[in-house]
Structures are given as C-alpha cells and as structure tokens.
Amino acid sequence: MNIENIKSQFPIFSKKINGKNLVYLDSSNSSQKPLSVINRLDEFYKNEFSNIGRSIHSLSVNATNKFEETRNSVKDFINANSKDEIIFTKNATESINLVASTFGKQNIEKGDEILITELEHHSNYVPWHYLRESKGAVIKFAPINENGDIIISEFEKLINSKTKIVAVTHLSNVTGTIVPVKEIIDLAHKKKIPVLIDGCQSAPHIKIDVKDLDCDFYAISCHKVYGPTGVGVLYAKKKWLEKLPPYIGGGGMISEVNKDKISYAPLPEKYEAGTMPTAEVVAFNESIKFMKSIGIENLVNHERELTNYALEKLKTINSVKIVGNPKNKAGVISFTIKGVHPHDIATILDEDGVAIRAGHHCCQILHQRLNLVATARASFGVYNTKEDIDILCKAIENCRKVFDLK
C-alpha cells in the first residue's frame, strides 16, 4: 500500500495550519474525508438531487436507488443478513438512543438491570441513564483493570436474572482497548440477554462481522468512517426491529394513517421518519468503496504498525505517560505529560500543526476510574504516517521546552 497516495486523496492535507503541514491525530473524534466522498456530495447536489421515497419522477427514482445502494454496501461491509437490518440514523449516538428508547419502553421495568462497562463513551451511558430516570432501571458498570481491559470474570459475575440488556464498546476511544466482544456476547447470550455493541470507534479500524459476532445491535457513526457528518447506522437483528416499537414518528415510517389508527411501514422504513440526509447517505457509499480499495487487512496492519511505532517513540520521552496498556490496542493513544495540563499540550502542539484532542473525551467515568482529570489523545487514521508521529514527538519536546521541563 502506498501511503503517500492515500494522503493525497484527502484535500485537507494540502492546507497549512499555523503555516505548518497538518498532522491530523484526531481521527477518533472524526476522520477526514477523501476527495471521492466530497465529489459525490457535490455531484449529487448538482445533478441528481431529489428527495427519496414515494415520488414517481425520474430524479426521485434514481436518488432512491442510490440511497438503497449504500444500504446494500453497508450490509456487505458489516456482513449483515439482510438490508432490512440496516437503519440509517444521525450518528451512533442516535442509534444507541433508538435502541435504549424502544427496547426500554418494551422490556425494562423498575429494578431491571442494564450492564455496561467503565470504558463507555457518554453516548453509551446517558441513553441508558434515561431509563434509570424514567423506569427505575439500575445501571451496572463492569470494571476495568489498570491496563484498560474489562475484567471478564467480574463482567460475568454482574450478569444475573435481572439483567435485561448488555451494552459495550468494541473499541475504547481513550485507551484504544479492542474489547473481546465476541466473548462478552457469548456470555450474555448463554443467559439469553441481548447485546448492543457501540462500534463507533471500531468501524473505521477493524473488520466488522455482525454475523460472526452474533450481536443484537451494532452502532456506527459514518463521519468517523471517512464519510459525511449527519449519518449513522444502526444494525439490528431483524427479529428485534420487527418486535420493537418505532422510534421517531412522522412521514415515511407509516403504512396507513386513519383518524383512529396508524400502521407502520415495513423495515427498514419503520425507523426512518422524515427526510433523511439523502446526499450524505449516497456519498457514504464512496467511503465504503475507499475502505475496500485499501483493503481492511492492509488498513489494520498499517495502523498497528503506526501504533507500535508511536508507543515506542513516546516511551522514550521523559515525563510522558501513556494511559492504559490493553492486551489488544488500536491506534488511539491517550497520554499525560507530568507538569503540563492536557489543554496546554493541545494548544502548544497546534502551533506545530499537530491536531490532537485534550479533555475527558466524553469518558468521565473512565477518567474517574483511572484517577485522571483530563488526558491528551493522539488517534490515527489510515492517512497517518510515521513522519506524522515524528512531528508529534518533536512537538511534545517543544511543549516540554516551553514549560522548561527537565
């Protein structure tokens, strides 16, 4: 794989930041977009735009076909059984809210337990908290160890007859932990408990096979997968989508509407009320093509090599401490520098064109668990290179210089 060629497919890298080449290390937050995706949005709006659905005219038929083509591509990309199991949402957050709300309405009673973990992003905690507030549900947190790995034996102990659903991340956006979700799903399924996987971080970085995982729900944000903002995916087993009530009500999700009764559309439209982000969904097909053109294995290997290189180099810098040391780690490296607050690190690195994130990364529970207020985070995408890591390390040295660290 020629990595230079990949970087050149992303127009943003021709921009200068503070007079420097952009070193973008914030892909866990959102990925940059290849030209093919940007062009597709442009083309669709210029030449093909129409709303999808029920119009008879040619433009609408074409737009509907293109929209459904993306659904098919997503189905193949995550190896789902049927395109009826692919629901387009706003983002992974909305996908999780959809499940929490509809599943909760139907299946959660006072005292029922929802099992999540200490690794979760706020988007896989807050939606369940709503059920704690509205239904009196209990949220249990499976603990992690200092390395940032979920303690599976403790997780197992927390599953009981009151547990109604398990919701767990596939990849931590702080420690980079790749969670052994298959093992977790097997444990839960033995007790007939459904499992939601938050795949927000994993979808762009590891191979997703929902059939192999046998998860009940899988949430994805397309903007992290080299795609446009405003689109997410909820994969759900058909049996759940058929059984659960609809989420948002409105046009497009109904079958028949009368003054005294309403029936709902078949899948997947039942969960897609109102005008969808049509152009964005159509353009997301190009993101999947982009990922496929690289080959998911090449992408995984490239990012693993980068991660190992970065970890080795960062360990040699005095006063840098890496957060967590999970068994299986993806290209997400959170770190602290003794004597420099993460926000100061981010400001100083930005001066060198290095974009990182600083704060709690929407994981306050995890930071509390690790006794940290905030961390700095460098996260990789397929476009990053070893040179980017070298520039990061130099910028960290500069940071130490500004703060006069020994």
Next chain:
Amino acid sequence: MDLKELYQDIILEHGKSPRNFGKCVNHSHEAKGYNPLCGDQVHIYLKLNEKKNVDKITFEGSGCAISMASTSIMTELVKGKSFEVAKKIIDEFLNMIKSGSEMKTEDLNDDQKTKIMSLSGVKQYPMRVKCATLSWHTLTSALDGKNEEINTEKVD
C-alpha cells in the same frame, strides 16, 4: 500568533507556583467554579472586613497553566482592594479577555498592570478563554455572597 504571547514567563511561573494557594481559615465568603469540559476546578475563599475590603483571598483547585496563573494573579490583584474596586477590576479583565477592550487599570500599580496584561494573549485563543475567566466569575460569585457554583458552560 506567537506561542510566547500566551505562555509568557509570568504565566508559566504563576502556573507552577501559584500565590495565595490553600484554604483560608475564618473566611467570610467563598464560591466554587468548575469547567466540565476540561475538569478545571477552583474554590475561592475571601475574608471581607467590616468595610467590605478584601482582607484575605486564597484559592484551592487544579487546572491548566492558564487557569492556575489567572487565578494566582487575580488573588494578588484584588487583595487589599475595596469591594467596588475589586468588582471593577473583574469587569475590566473579563471585557479585555472576551472583547479585547482596553484595561484602564487606574487602580493597579505598574507591577500589577504587567501581571494582568500578561494574560491578554488568551483572547487570541478562543478555546482557552474559559480557562482564564473561570476564577474571575467565581470571585464575583463569592463577593456577591451567592455561594453558587460557577459552571463555565453556563456563564459567558
């Protein structure tokens, strides 16, 4: 933008060794401040005398260099000032950081002017403004005796 304008020696030095740090015994007023985005925390203790002059001011808390330095410098500036003058300094400072208006600083001596102006570089960094202003909003809350926690997401 030159990084040196933001991280001036005065700021780095105050960030590392903040003045008036610690709890104030027998304080008359106090208030807490919190920035949920980065976790910065500050707790201001005040002792006002019968004329409402600031006899003592100390703080506890943690945060970035900008927030620690801003708080440290603030305590030096308002110590010994009357209630009205303290409020005026707060207003002028917040206006300088948020809208770039000039500080008149007629109530400050040259050394104090240099210190407060060392924070003016922050206005070039919109994402860092709240680091600098948290403790000043918190001081207002303490002076007003409201004792309500300041949350940077809820104030300008």
